[in-house]
Structures are given as C-alpha cells and as structure tokens.
Amino acid sequence: MEPKLLLSVDIGSTYTKGGLFLLEGEELRPAGREVVPTTVDDLGRGFARVREAVLARHFRFLGAGHAAAADIPVYWSSSARGGLKIAAVGLTPDLTLSVARMAATSAGGKVVRAFSYELTAEDLAALKAVDPDIILFTGGTDGGNSRVVLHNAAKLAELASPAIVLYAGNRKVRDQVVDILRGRDVATAANVMPEVGTIDIEPAREVIRRVFLERIVDGKGLSSVVEAAGRDPLPTPLAVFELVRTIADRVPGWEDFALIDMGGATTDFYSHTRSFHGGDAIILRGLLEPTLKRTVEGDLGLRVSAEALFRSEAAFLEGRLRDAGSDLAPLRSYVEDVSRRTEHLPADDEGRRFDRLLAAACVRAAALRHAGITQRVFTPQGGFQVQRGKDLRQVRRLIGSGGYLAGVTGPDILLEVCAPGADDPDTRHLVPDAPACYADADYLIPLLGNLAADYPAAAARAAVAGLKPLTSRTS
Amino acid sequence: MDAPRIVLGVIGADCHSVGNKILDAYFTEAGFHVVNLGVMVSQDEFLDAAVESNAGAILVSSLYGHGLIDCEGLRQKAVERGLDKILLYAGGNLVVGKTPFEEIERKFKAMGFDRVFSPHDDLADAVKMLREDLEARKS
Numbered sequence: 001m002e003p004k005l006l007l008s009v010d011i012g013s014t015y016t017k018g019g020l021f022l023l024e025g026e027e028l029r030p031a032g033r034e035v036v037p038t039t040v041d042d043l044g045r046g047f048a049r050v051r052e053a054v055l056a057r058h059f060r061f062l063g064a065g066h067a068a069a070a071d072i073p074v075y076w077s078s079s080a081r082g083g084l085k086i087a088a089v090g091l092t093p094d095l096t097l098s099v100a101r102m103a104a105t106s107a108g109g110k111v112v113r114a115f116s117y118e119l120t121a122e123d124l125a126a127l128k129a130v131d132p133d134i135i136l137f138t139g140g141t142d143g144g145n146s147r148v149v150l151h152n153a154a155k156l157a158e159l160a161s162p163a164i165v166l167y168a169g170n171r172k173v174r175d176q177v178v179d180i181l182r183g184r185d186v187a188t189a190a191n192v193m194p195e196v197g198t199i200d201i202e203p204a205r206e207v208i209r210r211v212f213l214e215r216i217v218d219g220k221g222l223s224s225v226v227e228a229a230g231r232d233p234l235p236t237p238l239a240v241f242e243l244v245r246t247i248a249d250r251v252p253g254w255e256d257f258a259l260i261d262m263g264g265a266t267t268d269f270y271s272h273t274r275s276f277h278g279g280d281a282i283i284l285r286g287l288l289e290p291t292l293k294r295t296v297e298g299d300l301g302l303r304v305s306a307e308a309l310f311r312s313e314a315a316f317l318e319g320r321l322r323d324a325g326s327d328l329a330p331l332r333s334y335v336e337d338v339s340r341r342t343e344h345l346p347a348d349d350e351g352r353r354f355d356r357l358l359a360a361a362c363v364r365a366a367a368l369r370h371a372g373i374t375q376r377v378f379t380p381q382g383g384f385q386v387q388r389g390k391d392l393r394q395v396r397r398l399i400g401s402g403g404y405l406a407g408v409t410g411p412d413i414l415l416e417v418c419a420p421g422a423d424d425p426d427t428r429h430l431v432p433d434a435p436a437c438y439a440d441a442d443y444l445i446p447l448l449g450n451l452a453a454d455y456p457a458a459a460a461r462a463a464v465a466g467l468k469p470l471t472s473r474t475s
Numbered sequence: 476m477d478a479p480r481i482v483l484g485v486i487g488a489d490c491h492s493v494g495n496k497i498l499d500a501y502f503t504e505a506g507f508h509v510v511n512l513g514v515m516v517s518q519d520e521f522l523d524a525a526v527e528s529n530a531g532a533i534l535v536s537s538l539y540g541h542g543l544i545d546c547e548g549l550r551q552k553a554v555e556r557g558l559d560k561i562l563l564y565a566g567g568n569l570v571v572g573k574t575p576f577e578e579i580e581r582k583f584k585a586m587g588f589d590r591v592f593s594p595h596d597d598l599a600d601a602v603k604m605l606r607e608d609l610e611a612r613k614s
Contacts, residue, residue: 092523143477143508144528196482196510196524283490283515377515379488380539386515 008447011078018050019447028462032058044224074229075450084109087132091139103201107208108238119155140170153180168204239449248272250460257397264303269370300362303342313361367417376426395432401440411437411470438467480530484512487545491538532562540571550587566592
C-alpha cells in the first residue's frame with residue numbers, strides 16, 4: 001500500500017503546534033513538527049503559518065511518490081480560547097452534581113461554576129457572570145425528583161445568556177423541561193445518573209462534543225480554520241481523552257496508566273484503571289467512578305494560576321523550602337512576577353528551582369485530588385477499609401505532557417504523584433505506587449489524539465513509541 | 476403507574492449484608508422500585524438518595540446493636556432537606572442486650588420513625604404496611 005501523509009495541528013492558548021505523520025500500513029511515523037505562536041486575534045493565521053512551516057521544512061524531504069501538499073488531510077484540535085466553559089447544575093452535591101462534573105470534564109470542558117438544589121436569583125446572576133458556553137443541567141434519577149428540576153428549568157428560562165442548555169436529568173420530565181425552555185438553545189441527552197449510584201455520562205459527553213462542533217466553533221473564531229482544514233476540530237482535552245482510551249485498549253501493557261498535562265493555567269489529570277477492586281474487608285462508599293477519568297484543576301498552574309497555586313499549596317511549598325533552608329518570601333515574589341509575565345522562562349538557577357518546586361506542587365495536588373482514599377474503620381465485625389473515590393494504585397505508567405513536563409529529564413517531578421498526603425495513619429490516599437515515568441518530549445500526544453478516531457491502533461502505538469522514558473539515572 | 480420508590484440500606488459502621496440482599500429481593504418482588512445503598516450507609520447518603528429518586532420511604536436496617544445512636548437525628552435532617560413527608564422505617568437487631576421490643580419501638584418512634592420491626596416480624600406484613608402508609612401519605 002502507498003504510504004500516506006497526514007497533518008495534525010493543535011491550536012493551544014499560547015502555541016500552535018503542527019506535525020506531519022507518515023502512515024505506512026498500520027504504522028504512523030512522525031515526519032517533522034513545527035511550533036508557532038498562537039495568533040489570538042485570528043486563529044486561522046497561526047494555523048496557516050504552522051501548516052506552511054511543516055510542509056515547507058518537512059514535506060519536500062519525503063521525496064517523490066506522495067500526494068501534492070494541498071491534498072494532505074489535516075486533522076486539528078483547539079483548546080478554544082481557554083477551553084469549553086461549562087456550568088454544572090445538579091440536585092445533591094454528592095450525586096447528580098458530582099456526576100455532572102465528571103461528564104463535563106471528560107467531554108473536554110472546564111467546570112466554571114456548579115450549583116446544587118434550587119437555583120436562586122443570586123445563582124442566576126453568578127451563572128450570567130461566568131458566561132458559560134454550555135449549562136449542563138442535571139438532577140433526579142429517572143422517575144425521581146422532578147420538583148427541583150422543574151423549578152430550575154423555570155429559573156434557567158429567565159436567564160439572559162446565550163449559553164446552550166444541555167438537559168441530562170430525570171427523563172420523566174424531559175419533555176416538560178424542553179417545553180419550559182422553549183425559545184432558548186436547548187439540547188438533551190440521557191440522564192447522567194439514571195439510578196442512584198449508576199453513572200451514564202457517555203450520552204451527555206457525545207452531545208457536548210456535537211454542541212462544540214455545531215454551535216461553539218463559530219463563536220471561538222474557529223470557522224476560518226474549519227474552512228482551511230476542511231474538517232471539524234476536536235477540543236484538545238477531548239482529543240487527549242480519546243487517545244488515552246485508545247492507548248489503554250490497543251497497546252499491551254498500557255491498560256493501567258495516567259497522564260498529567262500541566263500548563264500555565266490548569267493541570268489536567270487523566271487516568272485509565274479500574275476504580276475499585278473489591279476484596280473481603282474493603283467497602284466502596286459513594287459513586288463508582290469510571291475507568292477512564294479526567295479532572296481539571298483550574299487553580300494549579302505554573303503561570304496564570306501561580307498565585308492560586310501558591311495559596312492552595314502553601315503548606316507543602318513552605319515545607320519543601322524549609323527543608324532546603326529557605327522560607328516562602330523569595331518564592332512569593334517570584335510567583336507575583338511570573339503570574340503577570342506569563343511568557344516568562346527562568347533565566348537563572350533560582351528561577352528554575354522555583355519552577356521545579358511549583359511543578360512538583362501541581363503534580364502532587366492534582367494526583368491527590370484525582371485519587372480516592374481508604375479509611376480504616378473499626379466495627380463490631382472487625383476492621384474494615386472504606387474506599388471513597390478512585391483507586392490509582394494499579395497505575396503502572398505515568399506520562400507527563402505539556403510545556404514543563406515535556407522537557408523534564410528525570411522522573412522526580414512526576415513521582416510526586418506518589419505523595420502520601422495524609423497525616424492521619426488510618427487514611428490512605430490511593431495514588432500510584434511507583435509508576436514508570438515518561439515524557440511526551442515531542443508534544444505528540446494532542447497531535448496523535450486528533451488521529452485516534454480514524455487510525456486508532458496506529459495512533460496509539462505511535463504515541464507510546466514517541467515517549468521518552470525517564471529513569472532516575474538521567475535526572 | 477410507576478412503582479413506588481424506596482431507599483434501602485444498612486446504617487452506620489454495620490457490614491451485615493445478607494439481610495440487606497434479602498430485603499432488596501423481597502421488596503422488588505413485591506413491586507417496589509428499590510434503591511439499595513448496601514452496607515455502611517451514612518444518614519446523608521440515605522437522604523441524598525431519597526432526594527434524587529423522590530422516594531416515598533427510607534428503610535433503615537441495623538444488625539449490630541448500635542442502631543439507636545446511628546438513627547438519631549435522621550428525621551430532623553430529612554425535614555431540613557425538604558423530605559418532610561418521607562416515611563422512615565427501622566428494623567433489625569436495633570439495640571444490644573435484652574431490652575423489650577416495646578421499649579425499642581417507643582424510642583425509635585420518639586425519634587420520628589414511623590414503623591419499627593424486630594427480627595421476628597414477617598416481611599409480608601411489612602410490605603402491606605408500607606403500601607398502606609405510602610397510600611395514606613399521598614392524600
């Protein structure tokens with residue numbers, strides 16, 4: 001079979017990356033990549049520039065026999081100006097609202113606000129202020145609560161916002177809800193929690209993806225790129241999410257792994273591993289979380305979110321600085337500086353040390369929040385472990401992706417995920433034990449994520465082959 | 476008509492799961508839509524499940540003798556959570572020792588439970604009472 005060329009582009013908030021891939025039979029080989037600054041005012045310009053750069057520098061070296069440059073299929077993703085903003089509305093915080101958050105983040109969105117019980121006038125003002133792209137509206141099991149759901153539908157009907165309302169709550173009142181919201185932009189999906197404790201987020205995820213394509217692409221200034229590429233984009237986190245799933249399904253030995261994508265503003269944590277393993281003296285309380293899970297931490301980042309990180313992880317940062325014979329003051333001024341100059345790259349040892357410390361804090365906190373816990377409880381029938389949240393102890397491999405983690409030379413920072421976390425001897429955080437660490441050194445993950453739908457096996461293998469193993473000797 | 480919804484579980488740090496499975500099967504067979512939360516269920520978990528599923532009753536089991544302290548305050552919390560009309564049933568080995576059942580029943584009713592069952596009650600009676608009580612609450 002004739003080898004085929006594919007171009008993949010990812011429009012990030014800071015950089016637009018492009019990569020050319022050579023598809024030969026069942027194998028995809030990277031054949032050159034380029035990076036240009038993202039042109040925020042008109043994303044199409046950066047897209048055109050990276051495409052030209054990739055083709056100009058790499059295409060001509062591939063020799064004859066290939067299609068003309070203009071005929072190379074282009075796949076692309078975009079983090080769409082800070083991502084897909086989703087406001088989640090649920091009934092109880094621990095049930096439907098918690099599932100709504102899961103659905104939103106695994107669809108590549110970022111939960112900007114979350115509301116439980118009856119929406120109030122104040123909540124509506126807050127909803128309007130955050131200006132979400134989608135309001136994910138849930139509540140009630142199928143045939144369950146309708147009173148609060150109908151109340152909230154009436155409140156949302158009053159809301160003056162261009163946001164699309166996606167109803168994924170109690171199926172029994174779906175028609176009524178749609179009726180109440182008539183005149184607004186409404187979409188519906190199957191209930192995210194049809195029964196107490198049963199999670200069904202795939203249908204809502206699929207509708208969010210469709211809504212992103214049909215109605216949001218335009219608003220984010222992406223339509224010129226759609227025209228140039230001749231194809232719809234994926235939200236970048238969704239491309240990564242699907243690649244994680246594909247790797248776990250297709251590459252032997254990668255059934256249980258995690259990926260951390262750390263940027264200036266957020267830290268995303270993806271895991272693929274069974275959530276609960278059962279056993280004689282262990283009981284799961286709360287929701288059984290999905291095997292593939294993504295969390296987004298909006299207060300963990302090295303630049304835009306550095307101040308929020310400094311506040312939320314102060315105790316950890318102070319402890320590490322104290323061990324090194326220092327205190328928080330110099331780090332505080334560094335954080336103030338870099339959160340204003342978000343493009344700053346450290347030029348001296350101190351700056352590099354601080355970035356390293358902030359990165360460690362992000363990785364550690366993101367892992368502790370993503371992972372569940374077990375607590376030892378004593379009952380008249382003996383000692384038991386009660387598990388809440390997801391068990392990551394079977395995670396054997398860990399990938400670091402995104403600017404900082406792509407460039408690390410040793411596993412130390414990624415191994416911060418193994419943080420014990422708890423002071424209480426009867427509480428254990430279910431973080432990975434001692435995973436093998438890898439860096440996505442060539443930023444291939446999002447680019448191959450774009451290709452995963454059409455070429456799953458090849459994209460998964462190429463993603464794993466392109467990783468740089470991080471062993472302690474090189475650190 | 477939809478099957479009436481009930482929430483079922485074993486409260487507190489109690490891991491006795493056999494009776495729970497029997498109750499689940501029996502009430503399901505009797506035509507109820509059972510939301511079974513299993514063992515070691517906290518008061519909040521019972522209430523969250525009842526709110527989401529719009530349940531008419533919460534059936535609390537306790538086998539290990541600490542039922543009294545585990546169930547204390549459930550009625551008030553239910554009222555605070557907007558579940559003012561929900562039926563609360565309790566059953567099992569509710570307290571340790573040889574307290575007469577009448578005494579136990581009095582204590583649980585004082586805490587706001589509508590019905591209290593001993594290990595010797597017949598489940599068929601419980602089903603009958605539950606149907607009648609749910610019907611009575613509707614009017």
